[in-house]
Amino acid sequence: MRKGIAIGFLISCIAVFAGCSAARHAAGTQEGLQGDRLTVGTVQKEIKKGMSGAEVAAALGSPNIVSTDEQGREVWIYDKISTDRVQSESSGYGTLILFGYKGSAGSSSTSQQALTIIIKFDHDKKVRDFAYHASRF
Numbered sequence: 001m002r003k004g005i006a007i008g009f010l011i012s013c014i015a016v017f018a019g020c021s022a023a024r025h026a027a028g029t030q031e032g033l034q035g036d037r038l039t040v041g042t043v044q045k046e047i048k049k050g051m052s053g054a055e056v057a058a059a060l061g062s063p064n065i066v067s068t069d070e071q072g073r074e075v076w077i078y079d080k081i082s083t084d085r086v087q088s089e090s091s092g093y094g095t096l097i098l099f100g101y102k103g104s105a106g107s108s109s110t111s112q113q114a115l116t117i118i119i120k121f122d123h124d125k126k127v128r129d130f131a132y133h134a135s136r137f
Contacts, residue, residue, distance in 0.1 A: 038060060038061070038078065038080045038115060038117075039115070040115065040132060040134050042059065042060070043060070043117055043130070043132050046059035046060070047059065047060070047117075047119065047127065047130050048127065049126075049127050049128065049129070049130075050126050050127060051126065051127045052125060052126060052127075053074070053076075053121060053125050056076065056119060056127060060078055060117070061078075063076035063077055063078050063119075064077055064078055064079045065077040065079070069120070071123075072123075073120065073121055073122060073123060073128075074120075074121040074125065075118065075119070075120050075121070076118070076119040076121070077116070077117070077118055077119075078115070078116070078117040078119075079114075079115075079116050079117075080114070080115045080116075081112060081113070081114045081115075082112065082113050083110065083111070083112050084110065084111050084112075084113070085108065085109070085110045086108060086109050086110075087106070087107070087108040088106060088107050088108070089104065089105070089106035090104065090105055090106070091104035091105075111136060111137070112136070112137055113134065113135070113136045113137075114134070114135050114136075114137075115132065115133070115134045116132065116133050116134075117130065117131070117132045118130065118131050118132070
């Protein structure tokens, strides 16, 4: 009888620790992904008129498109699209002597965000103007 209780306790502990580990992994993964994203806040905080192209590249990374305007000045365009998917599941299992029950529930949601940034440089390769547009759907 004691051996059965000890095995039951051991299985319960393993289940609890496995659940906590999965939740911590999901939180760490989401945090890592958010650190890599280009955001409106990054643009507002980092990009200033008069910055060099190297400073812009250090702050935002390489642009998706580099072109020139009608006067031969460079224009950099960043176009980022990200998809966020949140999924939640829970389940439970219990026993009462010989009878058991199992229940589970789950939900998920998906959203996309688009961010377009246009940075215009002057003839000295310094930022003369910039604009951005963000949308979420």
